[in-house]
Amino acid sequence: MRDDNPHHQHHVVYLYTCKRGECSFSKYIGYTTCTVHERFRMHTQTGSIIKHLREVHNRNRVPRRELLDFTEVIAVSHNKHPIIMLEALLIKQR
Numbered sequence: 453m454r455d456d457n458p459h460h461q462h463h464v465v466y467l468y469t470c471k472r473g474e475c476s477f478s479k480y481i482g483y484t485t486c487t488v489h490e491r492f493r494m495h496t497q498t499g500s501i502i503k504h505l506r507e508v509h510n511r512n513r514v515p516r517r518e519l520l521d522f523t524e525v526i527a528v529s530h531n532k533h534p535i536i537m538l539e540a541l542l543i544k545q546r
Contacts, residue, residue: 458525459488465527465539466491468501468519472509479546480504483539485532492519 458464463485470478480501484491495501496516505511526542529535 459492459520459523461525461528462487463528463530463532463535464488464525465535465542466523467526468523470504470508471522472505475508478504478508481526481539481542481546483535488523488525489516489520492516492523495519
């Protein structure tokens with residue numbers, strides 16, 4: 453059976469957009485070689501996204517499902533190097 457859920461893809465560049473309150477323009481671009489679902493398990497513990505949620509929104513715990521709901525896959529490659537380069541270009545563009 454084929455899984456079309458983008459959060460189960462790996463080797464991707466993703467965009468997290470915080471949509472809490474008036475924060476709709478706070479964005480985070482990242483890449484992962486594991487699945488997006490697994491990567492966001494890590495984001496619930498440490499990193500820029502949880503730091504933002506703690507400092508700006510006073511949230512110490514955020515369910516992974518909530519993070520995934522605000523995340524979209526913007527590029528896929530089965531080779532690690534193109535996604536690293538694309539992530540860097542997108543960050544620089546912002």
